[in-house]
Amino acid sequence: MGWISNTLQSLISGIAVGSTYAIVALGFTIIFSSTEVVNFAQGEFVMIGAMISYWLTYDDFGLRWPLYVVVPIAVAVSAVVGLLLGWVLMRPRKDASPISLIIITVGASVLLQGIAGNQWGKDAVPVPPFTAVDPPPLDLGAIFHNGSLFPVSVQSQQLWVMGLMVLLVIGLTLFFNKTMVGKALRAVAVNKHGARLVGINVSRLVMGAFALSAAMGALAGAAIAPISTGNYAMGAMMGLKGFAAAIVGGLGNFTGSIVAGVLLGVLETCGAGFLPPEFAQYKDAFAFIILLLVLFISPNGIFALWRRKKAVRA
Amino acid sequence: MRWFTAQRTFLAALLGVLLAAALPFVLLHGSAGPLLEQNNYWLGVFTFIAIYTILAVGLNLLMGYAGQASLGHAAFYGIGAYTSAILTTRTACSPWLAMLCGIVLTGVVALLIGMPCLRLRGHYLAMATLGFGWIVFIVMRQWEPITGGSSGIENVPSLAIGGLVFDHDVKCFYLTWALALLVLVISANIVNSRVGRAFRAVHGSETAAAALGVPIARFKVQVFVLSSMYAALAGSLYAHVVKYVNPSPFDFHASVSLVVMGCIGGMASVWGAPLGAATITLLKERLQLLPWRDIDVIIYGLILIVVMVFLPGGLVSGVQVAVTRLRRQRRTAAAREGAPL
Numbered sequence: 001m002g003w004i005s006n007t008l009q010s011l012i013s014g015i016a017v018g019s020t021y022a023i024v025a026l027g028f029t030i031i032f033s034s035t036e037v038v039n040f041a042q043g044e045f046v047m048i049g050a051m052i053s054y055w056l057t058y059d060d061f062g063l064r065w066p067l068y069v070v071v072p073i074a075v076a077v078s079a080v081v082g083l084l085l086g087w088v089l090m091r092p093r094k095d096a097s098p099i100s101l102i103i104i105t106v107g108a109s110v111l112l113q114g115i116a117g118n119q120w121g122k123d124a125v126p127v128p129p130f131t132a133v134d135p136p137p138l139d140l141g142a143i144f145h146n147g148s149l150f151p152v153s154v155q156s157q158q159l160w161v162m163g164l165m166v167l168l169v170i171g172l173t174l175f176f177n178k179t180m181v182g183k184a185l186r187a188v189a190v191n192k193h194g195a196r197l198v199g200i201n202v203s204r205l206v207m208g209a210f211a212l213s214a215a216m217g218a219l220a221g222a223a224i225a226p227i228s229t230g231n232y233a234m235g236a237m238m239g240l241k242g243f244a245a246a247i248v249g250g251l252g253n254f255t256g257s258i259v260a261g262v263l264l265g266v267l268e269t270c271g272a273g274f275l276p277p278e279f280a281q282y283k284d285a286f287a288f289i290i291l292l293l294v295l296f297i298s299p300n301g302i303f304a305l306w307r308r309k310k311a312v313r314a
Numbered sequence: 315m316r317w318f319t320a321q322r323t324f325l326a327a328l329l330g331v332l333l334a335a336a337l338p339f340v341l342l343h344g345s346a347g348p349l350l351e352q353n354n355y356w357l358g359v360f361t362f363i364a365i366y367t368i369l370a371v372g373l374n375l376l377m378g379y380a381g382q383a384s385l386g387h388a389a390f391y392g393i394g395a396y397t398s399a400i401l402t403t404r405t406a407c408s409p410w411l412a413m414l415c416g417i418v419l420t421g422v423v424a425l426l427i428g429m430p431c432l433r434l435r436g437h438y439l440a441m442a443t444l445g446f447g448w449i450v451f452i453v454m455r456q457w458e459p460i461t462g463g464s465s466g467i468e469n470v471p472s473l474a475i476g477g478l479v480f481d482h483d484v485k486c487f488y489l490t491w492a493l494a495l496l497v498l499v500i501s502a503n504i505v506n507s508r509v510g511r512a513f514r515a516v517h518g519s520e521t522a523a524a525a526l527g528v529p530i531a532r533f534k535v536q537v538f539v540l541s542s543m544y545a546a547l548a549g550s551l552y553a554h555v556v557k558y559v560n561p562s563p564f565d566f567h568a569s570v571s572l573v574v575m576g577c578i579g580g581m582a583s584v585w586g587a588p589l590g591a592a593t594i595t596l597l598k599e600r601l602q603l604l605p606w607r608d609i610d611v612i613i614y615g616l617i618l619i620v621v622m623v624f625l626p627g628g629l630v631s632g633v634q635v636a637v638t639r640l641r642r643q644r645r646t647a648a649a650r651e652g653a654p655l
């Protein structure tokens with residue numbers, strides 16, 4: 001019966017990691033739909049969130065601030081960085097080719113990574129969990145009959161990550177459907193010129209979209225770092241996997257990004273569990289192979305495949 | 315006009331050959347011993363500039379004509395280097411054959427990555443190559459029985475033609491620059507050919523080019539495969555010149571520095587490539603002397619942002635545009651004054 005426990009265990013850590021991918025994928029989606037730019041610095045926001053949390057809480061720097069102060073600071077710093085990036089991207093001439101905009105985001109990514117490496121070194125760093133106490137192991141046996149059946153231990157931080165993701169999704173749904181700013185952002189995503197015609201300040205909104213997705217990324221970083229540890233270069237992998245999730249879910253598709261992010265996290269964690277140990281280092285290749293497969297088979301995301309089938313049947 | 319373009323390419327190539335051939339004499343001025351058996355720091359640096367030139371031309375073509383970026387070009391460079399190193403040290407394969415194998419293998423891999431990504435509009439290629447670069451790097455570091463892990467592969471043999479073995483800095487210098495110039499001339503010819511005109515049409519407007527019957531996706535894949543094969547050639551040269559390979563020159567930062575070279579050299583500019591390669595190689599040599607951690611990475615990031623914000627076509631093409639504009643202004647001013655053109 002051990003394998004059921006193990007699978008459940010991988011499933012839970014997969015969903016936790018996948019929630020982070022989902023948040024990063026949402027960040028890609030928000031920026032892509034308002035600017036049609038793939039933001040290569042997206043993963044760096046996660047790194048900023050993780051590394052600032054480490055920096056302001058860790059003993060060696062003598063700061064040791066409480067997390068409820070530190071996390072908002074990390075999110076705010078990241079939002080400002082995102083705002084700046086959005087501002088820079090608005091600078092080039094209007095006829096600038098998309099490639100130059102993308103290279104600007106690559107430059108920003110490299111710059112942030114360089115600054116982080118310069119500031120915090122190359123080693124993996126610890127980040128404290130939001131709450132110190134883990135819940136007791138979840139045991140179906142204890143509920144249904146006496147004895148142990150599929151015991152699974154859950155870290156409190158994993159619950160935090162999943163909870164944050166759910167809250168973020170609810171918040172974003174309300175934001176995009178109920179608030180004026182959110183509706184304006186959707187208008188920009190549908191048609192930039194049309195939005196401008198009805199009096200929407202497009203460039204200000206785009207900068208706002210950058211700040212929003214940067215803040216989300218930093219929050220995800222601060223939440224996942226206690227589980228995965230922080231690292232100056234973690235942004236690249238986070239960005240890549242978030243992007244893979246965004247593509248698998250269909251770039252620009254809100255719900256698709258979330259589902260694909262969680263799915264990717266689960267596949268990756270469970271896949272690593274089944275691989276022989278000498279292949280464990282290749283776990284990171286998983287997201288990339290899925291990305292290429294989806295681009296090959298159904299470039300508009302896996303849900304497009306399903307929708308197409310339904311359309312044919314109808 | 316065509317005659318003029320061909321002439322100009324020829325003249326530029328000739329000038330390049332003369333400059334390159336004269337350089338060792340300048341650098342080794344007054345030193346003793348036969349010229350072809352000497353080593354010198356600056357000769358080594360210039361040899362690297364030649365290798366990077368080959369890489370940068372490929373990226374210039376890709377960014378300029380296909381409008382795509384490869385963020386994993388160091389992986390292709392690395393595959394070329396490792397194929398050469400593995401085949402020549404673990405089998406009795408000759409270095410030239412190993413070089414050819416590396417180039418063909420890299421071309422096939424690039425085809426497999428490029429086909430799904432370049433069929434689509436948008437910038438999937440950049441992200442796919444970024445991921446690919448990471449994976450190749452992980453494989454180089456982890457697959458110890460074949461790649462030697464992080465300690466790499468030693469004693470890679472030098473290239474040789476008959477009895478002439480390219481084992482000293484001067485010989486390597488001539489070898490690498492000869493190949494770099496060959497690549498430059500081939501690229502300039504491609505750009506000025508029928509295919510090149512199609513490339514430029516794609517660069518100008520994809521929709522218009524497609525309307526005129528240019529098979530855009532196929533062209534993009536071709537440019538991408540060509541640039542990856544250039545990278546493999548450069549990698550193989552690296553392996554045989556340095557005689558040692560390990561994973562670190564082929565990591566993500568190497569890919570980024572290649573993109574920086576491409577941006578400095580100017581997109582869609584063949585002759586900008588040596589400039590980009592030289593700037594970054596010399597800059598890297600200088601930055602190594604500074605005590606700050608990761609300062610090179612920070613500077614690359616800044617260069618990318620600043621160049622792309624102010625000169626979206628790259629440094630060289632930015633200068634070209636400025637010169638053209640200035641010339642046109644002067645001509646209109648002259649016309650207004652009624653002076654003969």
